[in-house]
Amino acid sequence: MTRISETQAQRQLVSRTIENKKRVNMFANQVASGVKAALPSDSVDAGTIARYKHTLDKIDSYTTTIQRTKSFLTFQDDILSQASDLLVRAKEIAQQGANESVNNTARAHLAEEVYQIRDHMASLANSTYQSRFVYGGADDDDPPYDVAAYTEPSSGPAQTRYVFDAEFGTATINTLNVTDDLSIAMNTPANKVFGAAIEAIERLGRSLGGYSTTPSSGTPDGGGVAYTFPTDYQTQTAAILSSINQLNVARDNDILPERVSVGGRLRRLETGESLLSLTKYSALEVLSRIQDADETESAANLAQAQTALQASYAVTAKVLRLTILDYI
Numbered sequence: 001m002t003r004i005s006e007t008q009a010q011r012q013l014v015s016r017t018i019e020n021k022k023r024v025n026m027f028a029n030q031v032a033s034g035v036k037a038a039l040p041s042d043s044v045d046a047g048t049i050a051r052y053k054h055t056l057d058k059i060d061s062y063t064t065t066i067q068r069t070k071s072f073l074t075f076q077d078d079i080l081s082q083a084s085d086l087l088v089r090a091k092e093i094a095q096q097g098a099n100e101s102v103n104n105t106a107r108a109h110l111a112e113e114v115y116q117i118r119d120h121m122a123s124l125a126n127s128t129y130q131s132r133f134v135y136g137g138a139d140d141d142d143p144p145y146d147v148a149a150y151t152e153p154s155s156g157p158a159q160t161r162y163v164f165d166a167e168f169g170t171a172t173i174n175t176l177n178v179t180d181d182l183s184i185a186m187n188t189p190a191n192k193v194f195g196a197a198i199e200a201i202e203r204l205g206r207s208l209g210g211y212s213t214t215p216s217s218g219t220p221d222g223g224g225v226a227y228t229f230p231t232d233y234q235t236q237t238a239a240i241l242s243s244i245n246q247l248n249v250a251r252d253n254d255i256l257p258e259r260v261s262v263g264g265r266l267r268r269l270e271t272g273e274s275l276l277s278l279t280k281y282s283a284l285e286v287l288s289r290i291q292d293a294d295e296t297e298s299a300a301n302l303a304q305a306q307t308a309l310q311a312s313y314a315v316t317a318k319v320l321r322l323t324i325l326d327y328i
Contacts, residue, residue, distance in 0.1 A: 049290055052283045059280045062179045066273050069178055072129055072186065073266050079124050079134070080259040083197060086117050086124075087251040090201050091244055093117075097208045098240045104210060104229045107236070111209035115157035118201040122162045125194035135190035138169030144190035145198070150211070150222050158209045161222055162198050164191040182272045184265050193258050195219070200246035207239035216242075 096102065097110045125135055126143040133140045148161040164170070174186040199220060203213050206224060212235075214223035227236050 049287065052287050052290075055283050056280060056287075059276050059283070062276055063273065065176070065178045066269050066276070069176060069184060069186070070266060070269050070273075072134075073184075073262050073269070075127075075129050076134060076187075077259060077262050077266070079127050080193075080255055080262065083121060083124050083194065083255050084251060084259070086121050086201075087197055087247050087255065090114060090117050090204060091247045093208075094204050094240055094244045094247065097204075098237060098244065100233075100237060104227070104233060104236065107208045107240075108210055111158070111205045114201060114205035114208060115160070118162070118198065118205055119157075119160075121194060121198050121201055125162075125190045125198065135187055135193060136170060137172035137174060137187060137189055139165075139167055139172075140174075142167065144170055145194075148222065150206075150213075150220075150224055152211060152225055158206055158211055161202065161220060164195060166191075178269065179272055179276065182268065184269065188258055188261070193254055196246065196250035196254050200243055200250045203246065204240065204243035207236055207243060210236070212239065217246075 093110050093114055097107045102110075122145050125145050127134045133143055136142060136144050142165065144165055145162045146165050148163045149159050150161050153159050170191075171189045173188065175183050176186050177183050199218075202220060206213050210227045210229070212224040212227065213220050215221060227233075229236075
């Protein structure tokens, strides 16, 4: 028969008292907070709790990323809306200027507004979002369009020419993984969206202002001479009419499809956000079942633990010959 020493008995009593006090604190916290497993270590389902908490952290991170990406794409949609409106206005001016009842002087006055539209379109192509160029690709710290010059005239808005800065990275399409299963294209290269529009408006402005542009189609090379009036009046009219077709192509083939693409990406983000919301709800529901305390059960457990603790105090005091004053 093994004999338990007095010292061992004392240690066991103190240990049992400490354990009962821990149980009182645990159940008191459950009653106060309504949570029975504040930490994964408080539950036998520690692994499950940790896994679901990690999932919730990822969902919150993904949701933040989606919201930022939506803001970025919404900003692009506004840019494209403005670009579409500019092309519509440029076409209206072109149709007005193509009327042969309008003389070359009146056409030159119309060109002044066209140059402003051209400059506005270039500024849209060079738009920045949070200090980065939206359509700059991998080279988003540098504007995608630079200012160059035509050989004629020697000054004024008709001399200005906007040239795509075809440096390394400007043709890059940046993509972002917004969730484990969803990757979104963040941009389209500036020349693919605005190139044809800027060129068409620039050609229109120069033709209305009395200057030809070379080559006759495609990207201007900076050449072109002043028309001689009245000899070149019909040539000027033909150039204005040609620009109308170019404006239509730029809007129908570049600006509007890009806006549809941006809208599609926004819808994908909204779908992804909805799925994340459902996943988060399910995860929170599981965690609630594991972690949330039953108020009645916790109160009963607290009462039992307090009774056990008081009994431990009484037995320990008797065995160790202590008074309440010794452990206050």
